[in-house]
Amino acid sequence: MLLKLRNCYYSYKPNEPILKNISFSIKEGEILAIMGCNGIGKTTLLKCIAGILKWDSGTCIFNGQNTINANRIKDIGYVPQARKLPFSYLVKDLVVFGRNGTNNYFQSPKKEDYDIVDSILNELGIYHIRNSYCNELSGGQLQMVFIAKALASFPKLLILDEPESHLDFYNQFKVLHTISKLAKEKGISTIINSHYPNNIMKIANKCLVLSKDKYTYGDISSIMTEKTIKEYFYVNSKLIDLNYKDKNVPSFVFLGT
Template structure:
């Protein structure tokens, strides 16, 4: 599946937030969206999925403009994973994951054996079967985030859209989330668009990056080319040092903030 946005613009009244956004994500590719607070990263995710309407511009799935797609057909291809900020209801993990099957159910239909099977397989795939009967209200942020990813996988999507999936998590849980996204991309060919505050994380998992700037400009391209010292300085008003090193034959890059500019 090819997902693309062409010349997307959005704003409220006099304030233009997003200007001339254009990008393409292909099968198995990971795109990271970066930028300082308030530049419209979450707004971009909502606009590109049709949750907010572009003032101008369009989003496409395989050359079909999404406003021309049936709602149910779109949400069978695209799965949205929101930030894990706690669960309002006391669902078990299995019940929460099974809810992801709603895109395959009729208006008044109840989940059946096949839906429960899909939920169990999704939990097994990303290693959270041990949470099966645990209440979401009793989970850590990392556990709940993994459950939400499993829920998204129950529809067998072509693309995941994740809003700050690693925020407010410790090092271990951040790594678990990042490696899960990588595994789904490489092993299942599921593409992903990830809204993140961490340039290092984008360099670790992304093929492409979209950098949103405070002045309304944006930069899209290969992640290693977009995330450079000059662009970080312009976008975040921070001087950084980008270090490349090798451990056990694998290449890594770290982004170290030095001082404000």
């Protein structure tokens, strides 16, 4: 087991926990999707797992170590929600910051670091933009650059906060395909926050859906049901099976509230 959470709590304000009694685990190469309404605590959960926020209590075992009080967790790559950069960096210079797993802009990278960056950019199919300025990229390209930066420290666990938001359908597929490929071919486990059930059903093995007072967690097919959509999102839906290229593609049609 790569990550195991037991009875974890987190609150921004005393005695008002946002995350209550959270328990789940993730194996090597598994993809876990986190879902839930706006403001329910998904980003908070990702930040606690990544060590950006400190759990109030519970046990969080990552790679055999209890990380409940860790300041910086090695081997976790974190990709925050899409954002514009305050400064303009070349793609290769931004991605190389990921080499030491921090945003330490003052440590000079070496040639070996740039070689590793080049191979990652190549693997993600964005080598051709290595000398482009990040603030001149499209949203889809920028998202791939942030994923490259997170991969630059060779993480065992990749954490992505709504990676497909703001992207067109083609780029959503591209990002999802990349996440799935990294899990299958490199065994990189992934936790992904998403607002798109049809997307996560394409790539996730497990799913955790949060609400204010409870959550549900399990295999994706047992969790992503019409009942869960009604109970956690207050929306009526119909889950249909479509056939595409000889594969079954389960998809929700959202009918109304």
